[in-house]
Amino acid sequence: MSAVESLVRLHRWQLDERRRQLADLDLLAEKLRREKARLAEEETAEQQAAAASLEAATAYGSFARALIDRRQKIEQSIIAVEQQIASAREALAEAFQETKRYEIALANRTAQRRKRIEQKQQRTLDEIGTDAYRRRKSG
Numbered sequence: 794m795s796a797v798e799s800l801v802r803l804h805r806w807q808l809d810e811r812r813r814q815l816a817d818l819d820l821l822a823e824k825l826r827r828e829k830a831r832l833a834e835e836e837t838a839e840q841q842a843a844a845a846s847l848e849a850a851t852a853y854g855s856f857a858r859a860l861i862d863r864r865q866k867i868e869q870s871i872i873a874v875e876q877q878i879a880s881a882r883e884a885l886a887e888a889f890q891e892t893k894r895y896e897i898a899l900a901n902r903t904a905q906r907r908k909r910i911e912q913k914q915q916r917t918l919d920e921i922g923t924d925a926y927r928r929r930k931s932g
Contacts, residue, residue: 797899804892811885818881822874829867836860 794802839860843853 797895797902801895801899804895808888808892811888815881815885818874818878822871822878825867825871825874829864832860832864
């Protein structure tokens with residue numbers, strides 16, 4: 794395996810790792826969004842329970858404060874994950890460009906090697922043809 798082929802393999806692996814990291818971050822962001830939606834549903838259910846019962850209404854205040862804190866933490870987490878996603882996308886784009894660069898270099902090297910082999914084969918065939926022509930002319 795040539796050095797360029799090794800570099801292509803390495804960069805493809807790094808590209809795959811970047812894709813996995815981005816997918817993990819996307820999953821985390823989606824999980825946080827679902828948690829935020831679940832909190833909104835829980836808030837609605839607790840508001841309805843508080844409206845139906847005086848005992849629940851007195852406990853609703855502390856529940857609401859805790860809910861607000863949890864929602865703020867989730868929103869901060871979503872913002873942080875979205876920033877990480879943006880960074881991961883940039884890193885993925887850079888890794889893709891780098892991988893493409895090495896793949897193109899490998900393709901060029903392979904094409905040059907193939908061209909040299911074809912030229913060598915053609916020279917051999919030309920020599921055989923020339924020798925055959927000379928033998929027919931002299932004989």
